[in-house]
Amino acid sequence: MQKNVYLVLTLFVCQLSFGQKIEKVYLDARDSSANMYIAVAPESGRIDAFMFLLDGFENYSLQNILVQTDLPRRASELGILTIMPILKTGPLYFGSDKASQQSLKEMIEGVVSKYQLKGKAFYIGGFSIGGTCVVKYAELAVQKNYPVKPKAVFAVDPPLDWERYYFAAKRVVRLTDPSKGNAEVTYMIDRIRKEMGGSPETIRANYYTDSPYSYSDTTQTAIKPLARTPVMIISEPDIQWWLSQRGYDFSFINIADQAAMINELQKLGNQQAILVTTTGKGFRQPGNSRHPHSWSIVDPEKTIKWLQSQN
Numbered sequence: 001m002q003k004n005v006y007l008v009l010t011l012f013v014c015q016l017s018f019g020q021k022i023e024k025v026y027l028d029a030r031d032s033s034a035n036m037y038i039a040v041a042p043e044s045g046r047i048d049a050f051m052f053l054l055d056g057f058e059n060y061s062l063q064n065i066l067v068q069t070d071l072p073r074r075a076s077e078l079g080i081l082t083i084m085p086i087l088k089t090g091p092l093y094f095g096s097d098k099a100s101q102q103s104l105k106e107m108i109e110g111v112v113s114k115y116q117l118k119g120k121a122f123y124i125g126g127f128s129i130g131g132t133c134v135v136k137y138a139e140l141a142v143q144k145n146y147p148v149k150p151k152a153v154f155a156v157d158p159p160l161d162w163e164r165y166y167f168a169a170k171r172v173v174r175l176t177d178p179s180k181g182n183a184e185v186t187y188m189i190d191r192i193r194k195e196m197g198g199s200p201e202t203i204r205a206n207y208y209t210d211s212p213y214s215y216s217d218t219t220q221t222a223i224k225p226l227a228r229t230p231v232m233i234i235s236e237p238d239i240q241w242w243l244s245q246r247g248y249d250f251s252f253i254n255i256a257d258q259a260a261m262i263n264e265l266q267k268l269g270n271q272q273a274i275l276v277t278t279t280g281k282g283f284r285q286p287g288n289s290r291h292p293h294s295w296s297i298v299d300p301e302k303t304i305k306w307l308q309s310q311n
Helices: 064-068 071-077 098-114 129-143 162-175 183-196 200-210 224-228 239-245 255-267 300-308
Strands: 007-010 020-026 036-042 049-054 080-086 121-127 152-156 231-235 273-277
Touching: 020 071, 036 071, 036 098, 049 071, 049 098, 049 129, 064 071, 071 080, 071 300, 080 098, 098 129, 121 129, 121 300, 129 152, 129 224, 129 231, 152 300, 162 183, 162 200, 162 255, 183 200, 231 255, 231 300, 255 273
Parallel strands: 049 080, 049 121, 121 152, 152 231, 231 273
Antiparallel strands: 007 020, 020 036, 036 080
């Protein structure tokens, strides 16, 4: 692995009153847009475990997770170092692609070295495309015997099956009034086709390889490595909100992937694979605007307790 030039910027130089220290670390001093992370460390300096949190790419910034959820603060109070990265592939990363996965692997191994974390419990979680990314990492960590494997993984409303997403997005476009359009959906159709090298009809094998989960893959190749890894998926499938606010039904929201994957993991013998569904918890900051696809559906106390119980 190529050595990086580290530039460390302490955001709040002093130790913060609520029990954490925050610093921003650039892995390449020549690039201030990607390949960096924020580290939230316990004020005491004692680190009992560490956790990576990856954001989605909507409104992505290093600080966004700190605004949207209390997870890093609560983790620091319990002796857990939290790392929130922007990978080499940048804020609009695809998550499950090879370049993002390689960048994440390098960053995790670099953090272990920098903070002397060898042998410490490692957890990983992500929101939306970040959840896609961390589930794929957990699969590859087992499949390829990475030196740093997560004790547990959690994902917040992630898309998991790119084949399902692709066909559902095409249906959304077909059902949408052409005068209104939907830039996000058409962007994702083009992006998926680009990342996979074509449509599912022409190159389905790539969808099976690169998706964290594939409903139509009866061999269960992607998820079998997770048969012994604790996995928590957190979702708020508020179908009335999606119907009224976006015109989406169950075919396009991510709960179909999530429930199917957890069900198959449980049938593979993984009793630590769980689906947590919430009601009325999804709100985005600033402004406290209602949105079920949000970090706020995560209960920091319960999630950290679950992670620590997997040691």
